[in-house]
Amino acid sequence: MRYHPEVMEELNLLLHFNLDTTQQGIKVRHDAAPGMIDAATRLHEKGLITQTDGGYLTELGRETAEHAQALLGLLKEPTPA
Numbered sequence: 001m002r003y004h005p006e007v008m009e010e011l012n013l014l015l016h017f018n019l020d021t022t023q024q025g026i027k028v029r030h031d032a033a034p035g036m037i038d039a040a041t042r043l044h045e046k047g048l049i050t051q052t053d054g055g056y057l058t059e060l061g062r063e064t065a066e067h068a069q070a071l072l073g074l075l076k077e078p079t080p081a
């Protein structure tokens with residue numbers, strides 16, 4: 001099994017959410033990249049965000065975004081010493 005491009009777009013969109021607060025959402029504008037617009041729609045259909053164009057994270061969405069951000073942190077290239 002591998003990450004499909006659609007899943008990567010969804011993970012990338014989840015990285016835009018600020019996990020320091022629940023009072024800040026995002027807006028995916030109509031002129032955004034088509035992949036980003038489609039990712040927002042899919043995340044909404046999965047119950048991870050409140051609106052088809054972004055909005056706020058749901059409880060499940062917040063947990064998923066936390067995992068996505070943690071995974072990115074683990075996979076980043078280490079900084080040279």
